[in-house]
Amino acid sequence: xxxxxKINDDSAGYPIDLLSIPAHYKxxxxxxxxxxxxxxxxxxxxxxxxxxxxxxxxxxxxxVIKGGYRFFSNLIEKLQSKNRNSDRVSLPLKINFVxxxxxxxxADYIEFMDREDLGFIKGKNVLLIENLVxxxxxxxxIRNFVSNLEPMSVKTCCLIIKRDEFGKKNYPDYxxxxxxxxYVVGYALGLNExxxxxxxxxxxxxxxxxKFKK
Numbered sequence: 001x002x003x004x005x006k007i008n009d010d011s012a013g014y015p016i017d018l019l020s021i022p023a024h025y026k027x028x029x030x031x032x033x034x035x036x037x038x039x040x041x042x043x044x045x046x047x048x049x050x051x052x053x054x055x056x057x058x059x060x061x062x063x064v065i066k067g068g069y070r071f072f073s074n075l076i077e078k079l080q081s082k083n084r085n086s087d088r089v090s091l092p093l094k095i096n097f098v099x100x101x102x103x104x105x106x107a108d109y110i111e112f113m114d115r116e117d118l119g120f121i122k123g124k125n126v127l128l129i130e131n132l133v134x135x136x137x138x139x140x141x142i143r144n145f146v147s148n149l150e151p152m153s154v155k156t157c158c159l160i161i162k163r164d165e166f167g168k169k170n171y172p173d174y175x176x177x178x179x180x181x182x183y184v185v186g187y188a189l190g191l192n193e194x195x196x197x198x199x200x201x202x203x204x205x206x207x208x209x210x211k212f213k214k
Contacts, residue, residue: 004175028208034201047078070188
């Protein structure tokens, strides 16, 4: 059974003025959807689940960059903490990255950069880690690409998945939060490279979307 925190469509989030927000972003955010502290707690819970699922084995962690780097980093820290504080069981980790190049004129075209560096995953357990899953198409294509490299297993993990009204989306194996289909920024999720330095995951004001898309 998939375990995650579900944020309802009618959730108003948390008021901007009650949490720490950089002054240069305050006028462009509607509310805080997921506070940083809650992200950290949920990340620790996911790390515990991964640790228990792969105990007595080894695991290759593949980060989908660049949006996934912060969740990836914090998840690794939680897994390392489990390794340091567990006397009898540990989880050997290997770390690498999947870099994608998308064609702005074709949503279906994805180029995998440095693919020759991933040959080492043959026969190994692999966990793909992404920050946000929107339609799920990109993560599905990455999973198919990695599967062709003949790993022992491939699982997927994301911090945030946008709700699928039609039930057609394949959910990752590990999910932090399910959110409404709204535009969110922060915690390495950006809009034209803005907002990646924001700790919380926040809702954008509709009036500000056009300003930052330019």
